[in-house]
Structure formats: structure tokens, C-alpha cells
Amino acid sequence: xxxxxxxxxxxxxxxxxxxxxxxxxxxxxLGSRCAPIQHMVNIICAVFLGPGYGxxxxxxxxxxxxxxxxxxxxxxxxxxxGALCCGLMYWKTKKxxxxxxxxIFGTGILGGLCAYPVAVLFMGTDAGAVAFYAYIIPFxxxxxxxxxxxxxxxxxxxxxxxxKHMQYLLDK
Numbered sequence: 001x002x003x004x005x006x007x008x009x010x011x012x013x014x015x016x017x018x019x020x021x022x023x024x025x026x027x028x029x030l031g032s033r034c035a036p037i038q039h040m041v042n043i044i045c046a047v048f049l050g051p052g053y054g055x056x057x058x059x060x061x062x063x064x065x066x067x068x069x070x071x072x073x074x075x076x077x078x079x080x081x082g083a084l085c086c087g088l089m090y091w092k093t094k095k096x097x098x099x100x101x102x103x104i105f106g107t108g109i110l111g112g113l114c115a116y117p118v119a120v121l122f123m124g125t126d127a128g129a130v131a132f133y134a135y136i137i138p139f140x141x142x143x144x145x146x147x148x149x150x151x152x153x154x155x156x157x158x159x160x161x162x163x164k165h166m167q168y169l170l171d172k
């Protein structure tokens with residue numbers, strides 16, 4: 001196994017750990033619980049590791065959160081779809097703003113829609129009691145806050161040329 005791949009695996013594991021610990025950090029916004037750290041991690045993974053590692057990191061973080069009782073099964077579709085969308089967007093365009101938008105769309109809209117069948121099939125939610133779009137607003141609130149925060153941090157790194165240098169060191 002080459003050195004660059006080992007660095008990427010270790011960074012993926014560290015970012016998954018940050019997402020798990022960060023899941024304990026949340027605050028209320030508009031009647032929803034905002035937990036932005038996973039969304040920040042998704043975008044950081046997209047920029048530094050790409051879509052494959054991003055999805056793996058999101059899966060690992062969701063699995064650990066569920067094993068430790070810190071999350072629900074709905075963590076899987078939201079985080080993994082968002083990680084895939086923003087990973088593919090950054091891989092194709094290298095544009096931070098589009099990557100942030102892809103995370104918001106992937107987690108907030110697509111992940112929110114996919115959470116409905118997960119809730120109905122695996123969590124015992126009555127299909128008639130919850131609208132199929134019920135999870136979109138809470139997912140959007142968290143993902144917008146986390147995505148904007150990640151976008152600001154990465155934009156600052158990009159302006160100072162540190163982002164390119166960090167990406168170079170990761171591939172070396």
C-alpha cells in the first residue's frame with residue numbers, strides 16, 4: 001500500500017471520528033435540532049479525499065453513531081448521499097461553491113426524501129402519520145449551517161494557498 005493511500009485512509013478515519021464526536025454538538029433552530037458537523041466533514045472529505053472516501057467516511061460515522069446510540073438510521077441516507085453528491089461535484093469541477101450547493105442538495109433534499117422510507121420500513125414510523133417530505137426541512141437546516149461553515153473555512157484556506165499545499169501533501 002502506498003504512502004498517499006495510507007494518509008487518505010487515516011484522514012478518513014479521523015474525519016469519521018470528528019463527525020461522531022461532533023454529533024453530540026447540536027442546537028435548536030426553527031424548531032429543529034441543528035447538528036452541522038457531519039456536513040462539514042462531508043465537504044472536507046470531498047475536497048481532500050474524493051467521493052469514494054467521502055461515502056466511506058459518512059458510512060463509518062453513521063455506523064458508529066448508531067452503535068454508540070448517538071444517531072438514528074436516518075443518518076445513513078442523509079450523510080452518504082450528501083457525501084457522494086459533493087464528492088462528485090468537487091471531483092468534476094474543483095469549485096467550492098458548487099460543492100457546498102451539492103452537499104445541501106444531496107443531504108437536504110435527496111437525503112431528506114430517502115429518510116422517509118427508512119423511517120417507515122426500519123423505524124416503525126406510520127406511513128400515514130408523516131408526509132414523505134417531512135424530513136427535508138430538518139435535514140436542510142443542519143446541512144446549510146454545516147455546509148456554509150465548511151465553505152468559509154475552505155475558502156479561507158484557498159485564499160491563503162494553504163488548501164492546494166495541503167492537498168499536495170496528502171497526495172505525496
